[in-house]
Structures are given as C-alpha cells and as structure tokens.
Amino acid sequence: MRAAADQQRFLELLETHKRILYKVANAYCRHDEDRRDLVQEMVAQLWRSFASYDERFRFSTWMYRVAMNVAISMHRTESRRPAVALQDVDVDLTAADQMMSDDLRELHRRIARLDPMSRALILLYLDGHDHAEIAEIFGITTTNVATRMSRIRTRLQEGESR
C-alpha cells in the first residue's frame, strides 16, 4: 500500500504537468475516446513507475519518457478501447482543443502522419527541449537526434506523408 503522502505528491506533480499528457495523447490518437484511454494508461503507468522516480532529475523529463513509452507501445499494439471503459480517470480536453488555431491543427495533422518515433521527437522539439535533453529521453546520441530532426522538419515543412 503506497503511502498517502506519496500519492499526494504524485497527484500534485501530475496536476502541474498534465499538459504533457494532453500533448502526447494528441500526437498519438485521433479520436476522443482513444485519447481518454491513452491518458488512463499513461496515468496508471506513471503511478506504477513513480517509486523509481529520482527527484534529482526533472519530473517533466521523466514524465515525458514514461508517457511516450506508453503511447508508442499502445500505438504499436493497435489496442482498441475495452468494451467497458473503466472510469479511473475523467478526462476533458474539449476546451483545450477549441483553443487551437487552424495552423496548429494542420501541424497536428502532419505530425499524425509521421511514424511513432518521429512523432515523439518532434513533440519534444516543439516543447522547447534541446537535442541533449531529447537524446537523454530517448537514450540515443545528440548526433542521431539532429539527423532525425532534420528529416522530420523537411517532411513536416513539405507536408509529405511517410
């Protein structure tokens, strides 16, 4: 049984960084119900992994890593919604969606056409992470990040699908 203080701390951190869940869910899901499912899975996995979170490191970096791993693996297994959805987490992203400009919507459409790993990379780039931070999250070299980012930028700017 996890200490109540642990839970409280986790919930506070999650509330502060909930935008990460929205951005990752948007990048990997097109439908509302799929986004809600993914958010549920991400929250569950974040809680499961919270015991191993080292507070010396930025929570947002750790959270991105877990969230992206969940999103990519769900995307890869083509999981569908369960027949009876468990309401562990109530999610309402409507207001956030309505505030998006047309340009941003177009950007999201182009991101949705990228492969799963490229979506994760561009998400971190747009969020202002530098190559070193992206490399740390991915466990790869900054050179590889730079090479891949260059290809992704070209693809997005030309509006090409993979």
Added chain:
Amino acid sequence: MNLEAMKEQWSAHDALLERSIRIQINTLRASGPALRRLQWLLWWEIFTSAILVVLLGSFLADHITEVKYALPGAALHVSAIALLGFGIHQLVMLRTDYDAPVVQLQKRLETLRTYRIRATQVALLTGPLLWVPALLVFLKGVFGINPYEIFEMRWILGNIAFGLVFIPLMIGLARKVASRLEGATWFRRIVNDLAGKTMNDAVAFLADLDGLAR
C-alpha cells in the same frame, strides 16, 4: 509551414493548457486496463500450459516404450513446454520499467511482440498438424482406448499429411485476405499474424529503432 514560427504558436497554446485541461483521477491504479487484460491472459496461458506439461509428461512416462504413443505424446509435450516457456518469458518482460530510455524500452517491447506473433503463427499453423496426435493421446490417456483399433493407419497418416499441406495453404489464404479485412480487430490481427504482415511491420520498426540507436 515554418516550424520555428509554429514553435511560438505551440508555446502560446501550451500556456493556455493549464486552465483548459481537466484530468480528474478517481482511482489511482498501478496498471491500466490494457496491461491488466494482458497480465490475466498470460497467467491463464501459463496455468493451462503448466497443467498440460504435467499431464503429457505423465502420459509420456507411462508409454515411453510404445513408439505409437510416445511419438505423439512427445510432440505434444514439447509444444506444451514451448508454450509454457513463452508465457513465462512474456510475463517477465512485461515487468518492464516504462521510465527506461524510449529506444531501449521500445526495442524490448517490440521484441516481445515478435515472440507473441511467432507463438500465434506456430499455434495456428501446427494446430491442424497436432490435432491427430492430440486425439490419439486423448483417447488413450483419458479413456484408455486404443485409438489404432478405431482409426486405420492410412487415415491417421493421411490426416497428418493434410496438416502438412494445410500450413502453406493457410499462409497463402491469409496473405490474400489480410488487406481486405475490416471488422473485429482480434480476427484481423490473427490473419495479419498468419500472413506475416505484423511480423514484417515489427521487423521494420526494430530496424528503425536500431537506426536511431546507432
């Protein structure tokens, strides 16, 4: 589309997200519904495989000197052990730290996925081949009946030969229909597994991950 300009719009939208997203946590669980389903499935597979290993091992021990029973018994026993091994391996890999670096974890999970695809292929393709040995072992093991007195050897060998022919037929058929299937995800997934489509996809993804990691 100017990506640098988009970064500014992205930041501006990001600043509004704090107030506009509502995520209310009703119950804090350590696993989501998808993971729980998979864990239950794996435990069920391990349980049934373990029972089969014990029962078939016992049958094999009882009939080790009789080739006509030992051979089918051994074939089924090996299959059951392989199933059990697969199940345990997958359960171990499922206890994975999702806070591991993305490329490292995705390689691990995708490798696990290839094991599942391979297990599905083997189970579906060897099913028609193994049903005759299963029938022989079942009749002898459960009812004590000599199945060779009921079924002619020609019939038995004919069915085994049919099972062998069935394998390439199944693969060919799966490849033909795979791209046209709509509807139930689980059925489409099985057909895609048989056709090799999901394995090709998994191999391509692993190659992409290797490219990132080099």
